[in-house]
Structures are given as C-alpha cells and as structure tokens.
Amino acid sequence: MPEFLLNNFAEFLKVSEYYGSVMETKDSRFTGKTVGVFPIVRGKVEVVEQIIEKYNLDWQNVTAYADHYHDRFLLQKVGLPVAVNPDEKLKALAEHNNWRIEYFDI
Numbered sequence: 001m002p003e004f005l006l007n008n009f010a011e012f013l014k015v016s017e018y019y020g021s022v023m024e025t026k027d028s029r030f031t032g033k034t035v036g037v038f039p040i041v042r043g044k045v046e047v048v049e050q051i052i053e054k055y056n057l058d059w060q061n062v063t064a065y066a067d068h069y070h071d072r073f074l075l076q077k078v079g080l081p082v083a084v085n086p087d088e089k090l091k092a093l094a095e096h097n098n099w100r101i102e103y104f105d106i
Contacts, residue, residue, distance in 0.1 A: 019047050066090065075099065097098045 001009075011016045021040075024033040037048045052059065054084035060079035064071070069089035075081035076097075083094035083101045094101050 019051070039069045042072060042073050045077060048074060048077075069093065 006020035009035045022035040024031045062078040063080040064078040
C-alpha cells in the first residue's frame with residue numbers, strides 16, 4: 001500500500017512504525033513511479049530484512065501472515081509462516097510445507 005495511504009491506517013490504529021511503497025513526486029505531483037524497495041514479492045523480504053536488522057531479530061522468531069502466492073518468499077524465510085484465506089497456489093504450497101492455514105470470514 002502506498003505509504004501516504006498507510007499513514008491514515010497507522011494513525012487510526014495508533015501504530016508508530018509502518019512500511020509501504022513510497023511514491024515518487026515531482027512538482028507536487030505523483031509520477032507513477034516508486035522510490036526505494038517496492039514491498040511486494042521479494043521486496044517484502046528486503047523490507048523485513050531491514051526491520052530484522054534494525055531490531056536485531058532472528059528470522060526464526062518472526063511470524064508472517066499472507067494470503068497470496070506472491071508472498072511465498074517471505075513465508076519461506078520466517079519461523080512461523082501462516083497462510084490466511086490463501087489463494088489456491090499459496091494453499092497448495094502451505095499444505096506441502098505443513099504451514100499453518102487460517103480462514104476468516106471477511
């Protein structure tokens with residue numbers, strides 16, 4: 001999610017630290033490009049690596065929740081991967097790896 005939108009959720013939920021995509025601007029207008037790591041697919045792993053390094057954490061003590069197969073790279077790195085309302089490809093991967101699978105009504 002773009003950081004400027006994520007900021008609204010963070011304020012509402014009283015979350016002090018969050019990571020989203022940073023949108024490039026020129027002359028106070030969005031260019032349609034992003035700046036830095038784009039937190040999707042392997043980019044999520046890069047962002048979480050930065051957090052792990054910042055707080056001196058261990059991948060084995062990290063839990064990640066995901067609903068899409070694109071998040072497989074992150075789920076494969078953490079100690080407790082959880083597939084939540086997974087798409088079919090993620091569900092198959094989770095079952096193959098004996099990952100926890102949760103379903104919630106939305």
